[in-house]
Amino acid sequence: MKFDPFVIPFNIGLFFILIYAVVRSIIWFRALSRPDKLRLQRGFFGRPFGQSLKEIFLESLIHRKIFKTNFLLGYMHMSLAFGWFLLILFGTIEADIFGDSHLNPPYKAIFFKYFNPVHGMTGIEAAYSFLMDLILAFILSGLLLAVIKRFYSRVVGMRKTTKLKTLDRIALTSLWMIFPSRLLAESFTSGAYGSGSFLTGSLGSSLASFLPAIEMAYPFWWLYSISLGTFFILLPLTRYMHIPTELFLIFARNSGIRTGDQPGAFMEMQIYSCSSCGICIDACQLNFSAGITNIQSAYLMKGLRNAEDVRDIASNCLMCGRCDIKCPVGIELTPVRMIARRSGDSEAGSKNGIWKKYFPERHPVAPEKQSHEPAYGWLPEAKVPKADVLYYAGCMTHLTPAVKNAMVKILDASGVNYDFIDRDGGVCCGRPLMLAGQDREARELINYNSQLIWKSGATTLVTSCPICYKVFRESYYLNVEVLHHTQFIRRLILKGSIRLSFLRKKVSYHTPSELGRRSGIYDDPKLVLMHVARFQKTGFDDENSLCCGGSLGNTRISHDQKNKIALDAVHELTKADPDILATACPLCKKTFAGVSDTPVADIAEIVAEALSLPVPPAGRKGKKILKHRETANID
Amino acid sequence: MEGFGFSVLKERHINYDANDKSIAEYIAEREPSFRTCIECGCCSATCTTGAFTNFSLRELQILLKRGENEIAREQISKCMLCGKCILVCPRGVNTRNVILLAREAFRKLMKNEV
Amino acid sequence: MHKADKKRVVVIGGGAAGLEAAGQLARAGCIVTLLEKESETGGHVKNWYHLFPDIRNSDEVLKYLVRQADHGNITVRTGVTAGSLEKNGKSVIVKTSRGERIISDAVVLATGFDLFDSRRKEEYGYDIYHNVISSADLEVMFREGSVKRHDGEIPQRIGFVHCVGSRDSKVNNLYCSKLCCVTAVKQAMEIKKHIENARVYCFYMDMRMGGALYEELYKESQESYGIVYIRGKVSEVSDNIDSRLIVKVEDTLAGRPLRMELDMLVLMAGMEMSESGMRLAESSDLQTAENRFFAPADHHFGSNRSNMDGVFYAGTCTAPMNITDTISHARAVVADVTDYFRNINA
Numbered sequence A: 001m002k003f004d005p006f007v008i009p010f011n012i013g014l015f016f017i018l019i020y021a022v023v024r025s026i027i028w029f030r031a032l033s034r035p036d037k038l039r040l041q042r043g044f045f046g047r048p049f050g051q052s053l054k055e056i057f058l059e060s061l062i063h064r065k066i067f068k069t070n071f072l073l074g075y076m077h078m079s080l081a082f083g084w085f086l087l088i089l090f091g092t093i094e095a096d097i098f099g100d101s102h103l104n105p106p107y108k109a110i111f112f113k114y115f116n117p118v119h120g121m122t123g124i125e126a127a128y129s130f131l132m133d134l135i136l137a138f139i140l141s142g143l144l145l146a147v148i149k150r151f152y153s154r155v156v157g158m159r160k161t162t163k164l165k166t167l168d169r170i171a172l173t174s175l176w177m178i179f180p181s182r183l184l185a186e187s188f189t190s191g192a193y194g195s196g197s198f199l200t201g202s203l204g205s206s207l208a209s210f211l212p213a214i215e216m217a218y219p220f221w222w223l224y225s226i227s228l229g230t231f232f233i234l235l236p237l238t239r240y241m242h243i244p245t246e247l248f249l250i251f252a253r254n255s256g257i258r259t260g261d262q263p264g265a266f267m268e269m270q271i272y273s274c275s276s277c278g279i280c281i282d283a284c285q286l287n288f289s290a291g292i293t294n295i296q297s298a299y300l301m302k303g304l305r306n307a308e309d310v311r312d313i314a315s316n317c318l319m320c321g322r323c324d325i326k327c328p329v330g331i332e333l334t335p336v337r338m339i340a341r342r343s344g345d346s347e348a349g350s351k352n353g354i355w356k357k358y359f360p361e362r363h364p365v366a367p368e369k370q371s372h373e374p375a376y377g378w379l380p381e382a383k384v385p386k387a388d389v390l391y392y393a394g395c396m397t398h399l400t401p402a403v404k405n406a407m408v409k410i411l412d413a414s415g416v417n418y419d420f421i422d423r424d425g426g427v428c429c430g431r432p433l434m435l436a437g438q439d440r441e442a443r444e445l446i447n448y449n450s451q452l453i454w455k456s457g458a459t460t461l462v463t464s465c466p467i468c469y470k471v472f473r474e475s476y477y478l479n480v481e482v483l484h485h486t487q488f489i490r491r492l493i494l495k496g497s498i499r500l501s502f503l504r505k506k507v508s509y510h511t512p513s514e515l516g517r518r519s520g521i522y523d524d525p526k527l528v529l530m531h532v533a534r535f536q537k538t539g540f541d542d543e544n545s546l547c548c549g550g551s552l553g554n555t556r557i558s559h560d561q562k563n564k565i566a567l568d569a570v571h572e573l574t575k576a577d578p579d580i581l582a583t584a585c586p587l588c589k590k591t592f593a594g595v596s597d598t599p600v601a602d603i604a605e606i607v608a609e610a611l612s613l614p615v616p617p618a619g620r621k622g623k624k625i626l627k628h629r630e631t632a633n634i635d
Numbered sequence B: 001m002e003g004f005g006f007s008v009l010k011e012r013h014i015n016y017d018a019n020d021k022s023i024a025e026y027i028a029e030r031e032p033s034f035r036t037c038i039e040c041g042c043c044s045a046t047c048t049t050g051a052f053t054n055f056s057l058r059e060l061q062i063l064l065k066r067g068e069n070e071i072a073r074e075q076i077s078k079c080m081l082c083g084k085c086i087l088v089c090p091r092g093v094n095t096r097n098v099i100l101l102a103r104e105a106f107r108k109l110m111k112n113e114v
Numbered sequence C: 001m002h003k004a005d006k007k008r009v010v011v012i013g014g015g016a017a018g019l020e021a022a023g024q025l026a027r028a029g030c031i032v033t034l035l036e037k038e039s040e041t042g043g044h045v046k047n048w049y050h051l052f053p054d055i056r057n058s059d060e061v062l063k064y065l066v067r068q069a070d071h072g073n074i075t076v077r078t079g080v081t082a083g084s085l086e087k088n089g090k091s092v093i094v095k096t097s098r099g100e101r102i103i104s105d106a107v108v109l110a111t112g113f114d115l116f117d118s119r120r121k122e123e124y125g126y127d128i129y130h131n132v133i134s135s136a137d138l139e140v141m142f143r144e145g146s147v148k149r150h151d152g153e154i155p156q157r158i159g160f161v162h163c164v165g166s167r168d169s170k171v172n173n174l175y176c177s178k179l180c181c182v183t184a185v186k187q188a189m190e191i192k193k194h195i196e197n198a199r200v201y202c203f204y205m206d207m208r209m210g211g212a213l214y215e216e217l218y219k220e221s222q223e224s225y226g227i228v229y230i231r232g233k234v235s236e237v238s239d240n241i242d243s244r245l246i247v248k249v250e251d252t253l254a255g256r257p258l259r260m261e262l263d264m265l266v267l268m269a270g271m272e273m274s275e276s277g278m279r280l281a282e283s284s285d286l287q288t289a290e291n292r293f294f295a296p297a298d299h300h301f302g303s304n305r306s307n308m309d310g311v312f313y314a315g316t317c318t319a320p321m322n323i324t325d326t327i328s329h330a331r332a333v334v335a336d337v338t339d340y341f342r343n344i345n346a
């Protein structure tokens, strides 16, 4: 059996990282809740397994999602990950076929050239060696991009590249050295023996023409081995931990495990899966409109990994979810951020001891200490509305009376039996408290409103505010169907309960984050608009929509910063020169109206305008009245 | 007649020099817009909590600035963080953050849950 | 002395400042072209009924102004908008909306102000509730001699909201419009003259009574007219079933929230840099201040001069001011213009 002492660093590193991966996986597995453990077990032996393999191939190796966002960045990630994978795969096969024994220790494949210096001169061997050179060239091209990106981030299309800490820097350097040292080691060896293909062969022979090739080769083989070993040993302390973690994460996610609202193993896996690719930084309006450049999800993940006090970072975010959608690793960034927001006052992170660094304490955030006094003992005895349809305008809608009035007009015209929950202002839905991380307090408000809704005997709850909509749907236990007013209006149109004329106006639609990305309602508002006006696209539609800037999710940014975001957003959304900039959220409306030259209106207002125009032909009017009676008779 | 009646009456002045204004300072340092309030009362007019209780965000802020912390401490947990106040404030005071910071300050500086 | 003789001056804007400036320049010997974008001159003054502090009829002032501009040296051209200004050696070329190029030796900008569009404060319900009107609407009612609700009823309870669109960072106007406080006082008194039993309330943040005889007017409104002043900024307005308006405000002096039912609400709309002024600023690189009004070359001794040689300002295009100050400012521009002619000829 061939051996040389230079393979020792590589071997130490490799065994270390393998053992570490197993131990860490066990720790994570044990930290999962019981149901999650079951999920993972079922997932591992079921259909999700194949799904996961496919995803690992597409995302961890090919990096398809990064490709979609940014071609060069995708190429860079792919050439490193996929290229390395190919190099190991084909290297192992090479060592297996052409080496003198089968089932070799891993280092035989990695350092194949050293042990088989004259391999690859003719025939099939030469072709194989050409392939190996090609893969190496592929990796090196990606590496070149990575180096360029670090120094001139603009070239790769990134506005900003993530900042590094010392250990990351050492790991990065060792990572960068791996392939150049392999190139030189192989080239010198090839040069000495006249082997090697187009890359190592030609570089080798030209180097050998003026340098002592054999003597030069040996130190580079050492360097190659040391770089690999160092990289593996440092890996768990650096962001490169994302490479093994992501594999685990993909399995866990495909098995149906989700972040939920508690810190835990899954959250930790996600934190370690972040590759610091920086795509979330580019997606963030706080970054490109408001000039706030230190709170993006990449930094949150880093802060959490390093057990820093991240509450300032966590709070300074619009919760718009743009980064969630864009993150190529698919980390549930907003739920993770919510958990970080709920954390208590900072207690110094566990940062001492190298051991602690390899095995940090499991919960990266401390739960908030809670007092037990009820905060909202003052809530008034409420008058219970009795109706089929309850309308909850929402706090913000009371400051946009045009929206409220439009809804009253539509509700009146539809003939449904409805009542307000909050005609003269009501108790908040609770979501703003939740967004500030105060779930317990929010519960009190939720209970209060729930009681009203239960007692009302209603079947449908309609709200104008997407913030309320989301919390009604997700955090209330209700016996009614919850609809946003755009959904409700669409139904009225489909049922023929309201008849609308067509307005000759061009309308661009701003998808509110809370209604779109956060609640998944994209089509209803658009369909309603298409029904009453000339709908036009904005380039920031659906999942790619912008945040208006007024989000209650952010408790930190100033009025000026909000305005900057709003101004930029309005500028983008009105590029097609619409007559009206439509939205479906009172807060978006108010935020935009402050800065927009184009009139801003809620969809409800546009529908109410279409309602007021006299259009129904005489013949059908009777039918319409009949419809009203029908609905009226139901109650 | 010296001291007549004063022994039973509580001093009514705001003792500006002696009062502890550390809570207000804590807030202002982190949320400078706190300083720009002009006491217009718009926030307290729109506030649902204020309609039912004697909670007034305007008053609470001025009391903290004068170092009269007790009332603020009693009242501040009543806010629902609904954000109506932030929408109407003519000075762009980041009212929700003021409230969160005040709660935090009471917790940290006065070692007291609000 | 007659350096200004036969010099060509274009005055842009035919409101109080423009008319006065044109008149004074003509008397100094200039050949003046007055451009007015609307079909007649007079600006905002012609929409007003009575003027504070002496409650004189604004027609008297208007008549004076029109007479001022009625001079052989002045050509008044209405329906013409100035598009941009351009320096050409010593002269300034005014490009108009009709595609003309008027060559002049100096230009006086008197582009005035626009009233704040109250619809931008949606929570006050202008254009949503029928009986929420603006101070300008009320003035029209005064002129027409009848103050009525939308349904024809005589309002008995009327509120005035101060600072609508002024002192409000939510509409990007941090500045005070200076006149609306005293206008509210004047209008409140006039309401009482129209409707004897009316109850009138003013919701204010500060009573800014800085002009001559303003404070006296304020006191008279309390003493003789019984106007009630409530310190607090109105947060929102809603209506009830019989279309009365419900106003939410905090009575900050009593320290309690206050709700009030009213028959009519008047919004004291503030003053903003005019749109035409803004367009000129953009097209001609004229400097504007943070409040978007034209920034004068010097706050103390150059309030009529711009950053462009040969271009001058008169009146409310530089800051909110009342008619008295506007006319003084317009007169002062003549000194700067003639000075300028003296210097370029020297």
Ligand code: SF4
Binding pocket: A273, A274, A275, A276, A277, A278, A279, A280, A281, A297, A298, A301, A326, A327, A328, A329, A330, A331, A333
């Ligand atoms: S959070 Fe996602 S998008 Fe952001 S840096 Fe990490 S992996 Fe990239």
Ligand code: SF4
Binding pocket: A280, A283, A284, A285, A286, A295, A296, A297, A316, A317, A318, A319, A320, A321, A322, A323, A324, A334
């Ligand atoms: S949720 Fe929105 S504001 Fe927050 S970090 Fe992500 S992109 Fe930025």
Ligand code: SF4
Binding pocket: B043, B046, B047, B048, B049, B050, B057, B078, B079, B080, B081, B082, B083, B084, B085, B086, B095, B096
């Ligand atoms: S956030 Fe608090 S203070 Fe502001 S309006 Fe809501 S309840 Fe009132």
Ligand code: SF4
Binding pocket: B036, B037, B038, B039, B040, B041, B042, B043, B044, B057, B058, B088, B089, B090, B091, B092, B093, B095
């Ligand atoms: S609305 Fe703003 S300025 Fe007015 S009292 Fe409240 S915080 Fe102060």
Ligand code: SF4
Binding pocket: C162, C163, C164, C166, C167, C175, C176, C177, C178, C179, C180, C181, C182, C206, C207, C208, C268, C270
């Ligand atoms: S003059 Fe009075 S009403 Fe007008 S902006 Fe100033 S303070 Fe407000």
